[in-house]
């Protein structure tokens with residue numbers, strides 16, 4: 579190949595620019611199943627470094643979306659829920675902390691230390707009682723005009739079963755936000771479960787949702803939470819030091835580096851074969867230097883050419 583002036587390239591070498599491609603706000607959550615077994619804490623660090631955080635689940639749609647990302651062989655997969663130690667009263671439909679309350683006199687008293695669910699009484703006042711008692715229950719749904727409709731079921735169920743049944747047929751157990759709503763429920767029932775429960779679980783990314791999807795039955799303990807195998811996706815508390823696969827959320831954090839180089843060549847670099855060969859050589863050099871996990875590509879200008887003379 580002759581040393582022609584046409585293929586003699588002079589490019590200016592200049593600064594490197596770092597740009598963090600941050601997470602955008604999208605309607606569907608981006609879940610990423612990571613097929614590596616780590617402790618909950620290690621998984622949290624990994625997710626915060628590579629994505630946004632461990633996965634948060636706000637509702638049943640997101641729960642189903644998360645389950646669909648699980649590897650078919652996954653048996654236990656960490657999500658971002660952990661024990662925050664401080665109990666508070668929350669609503670079953672995910673709407674968070676109960677700001678409006680209508681407790682009966684001297685309630686909630688957590689009698690015998692086992693009262694974590696709430697019933698509405700004949701007089702419309704609330705009492706905390708053990709969740710495994712059976713009661714009638716009140717579900718709710720939203721009507722076309724945006725108003726809430728309450729549906730009472732008189733056959734007694736535990737609080738958990740009531741929640742499952744309400745979620746199957748309606749939206750959730752009744753959540754009560756005003757005196758007016760409370761009066762509407764009191765008018766149609768004597769004693770019944772409402773969607774109020776107490777727990778200390780919090781999300782790694784600070785989301786306030788009180789949506790929960792616990793496995794029914796069995797006895798589990800631990801301060802971190804995993805979802806069980808791909809079939810059900812129900813949540814189970816476990817020892818945070820156990821190793822499990824995990825799910826991160828958010829866009830991947832990319833570091834983009836733009837490099838300008840000055841080069842001299844005997845071949846025409848406008849030739850695509852030559853420029854891809856050069857790219858391969860650059861990649862080899864970078865890998866030899868221990869740089870892993872990267873992608874190289876040419877950036878063309880608005881005229882579509884990579885090189886400027």
Ligand SMILES: [Ca+2]
Nearest residue numbers: 687688705706
């Ligand atoms: Ca009580």
